[in-house]
Amino acid sequence: MTQLTPARDIDVIAPSFKRRHSGVTSTVIRLVPLQAKDIAITACAPELPPEVPNLAPGKLLGLPRNGPSGARVWHARRNVEMVAGLALKYLAGKRLKLLFTSAAQRRHTGFTRWLIRQMDAVIATSAKSASYLEREATVIRHGIDCDLFQPVDDRAALRQELDLPHDGPLIGCFGRIRHQKGNDLFIAAMIEVFGKHPDAKALMMGRATPEHQAFLQKLKEDVADAGLSDRILFRDEVPIADLARHFQALDLYVAPQRWEGFGLTPLEAMACGAPVVATKVGAFExxxxxxxxxxxxxxEDGAGIAEQVARILSDPAALKAMSKAARENVLRRFRIEQEAASIIAIYRKLLAA
Structure with a gap:
């Protein structure tokens, strides 16, 4: 689908300049089509799925100086996009209100702090992220498409379709494969747990970039040395369209990260009825x-991960209750419609200023 709203009528631009798929890309893909139902918004990215309204970055300079409401909102989520917004405003003369969403949970560099001070408004994706900002921010947590990410009636049938083991509990750990994501903690925990739970299986799914291939290879060797290559499975990342189905196939999810900005995977898992064992990083708390x-x-509490996973697997009734509670928690607090509406309220406030 090409952009339906003429560029001159756009009120909000949500840039995503990185070509490689990332968390920011996912956020833009999830939110912009939904927000476009209520406000004249477009993404601005090199390449996005056809259902996402998108203005090619090369067309930015050709935009009229004013938007239909006067100034447009430029919603940046990375430093490079804050810089671009400032350049468009002060060098190209575009009337823009600058908005930044911060997910980072660390002290920002001096340059980033300077950029953030230039923004007209700031959103933080968690209270923890907001605590690292040196200015007022509105906390708006990420949400999930609960119609896409929802439990299935027959997990065994779905697993057969996905060529996954269809008997016994399945534990997942998805996302980029690298040290900071704690994949080694997951593998070590599964090796320990599976000695006590011979029917359990695990799936680690995600992409390792070239610099992390040795790390991935070591994990595979550890699994092989433990004689568990038929029970601890490795798969490359799947297309976004297939991601929800893999979450739906899980009984339990583990998020063992050493560092995380926000971390959507626990929400995606819980929305599909899979409780989560996670470290206290990102917005997980x-x-x-x-x-x-x-x-x-x-x-780093790998032993704790193993202990909690084993405890949950040993009590099917508790697992069933946690599964129900996980889904209800996401429905109540983390629907994507809530996130989209909260951000649109910020847009409208900036447009009216």
Missing amino acids: ELIVEGETGHLLEI
Whole structure:
């Protein structure tokens, strides 16, 4: 689908300049089509799926100086996009209100702090992210498409379709494969747990970039040395269209990260009825209700991950109750419609200023 709204009538531009798929790309892909139903918004990216309204970056300079409401909103999510917004405003003379969403949970560099000070408004994706900002920010947590990410009636049939083991519990760990994501903690925990739960299986799915291939290879060797290559499976990342089905195939999800900005995968898993065992990074402490929808552990606590996974697998009734609670928690607090509406309210406030 090409952009339906003429460029001159656009009120909000949401840039995403990185060509490689990332969390920001996912955010833009999820939000912009939904927001476009209520406000004249377009993404601005090199390449996006056809259903996402998109203005080619090369056309930015050709935009009229004013938007239909006067100034347009430029919603940046990376430094490079904040820089581009400032250049368009002060060098190209475009009337823009600059908005930045921050997910980082660390002290920003001096340059980033300067960029953030130039923004007209700031959104933080979690209370923890907001605590690292040196200015006022509105906390708007990410949401999930709960119609796409929802439990299925027959997990065994779905697993057969996906060529996954269809008997016994299946534990997942998805996303980029690298040290900071804690994949090694997941593998070590699964090796320990599977000695006590011979029917359990695990799926680690994601892409390792060239610099992390040795790390991935070591994980595969550890699994082979433990004699578990038929029970701990490795798969490359799948197209976005197939991602929800893999979450739906899981009984339990593990998020063992050492560092994370926000971290959507626990929400995606819980929306599909899979409780989550996670470390206390990103927004995980704000997403998971301890003891009800999963468990939270300190960073690097691989033994704790193994203990909690084993405990959950040993109590099918508790797992069923946590599965129900996980889904209800996302429905109540983390629907994507709530996120989209909250961000649109910021847009409208800036457009009216």
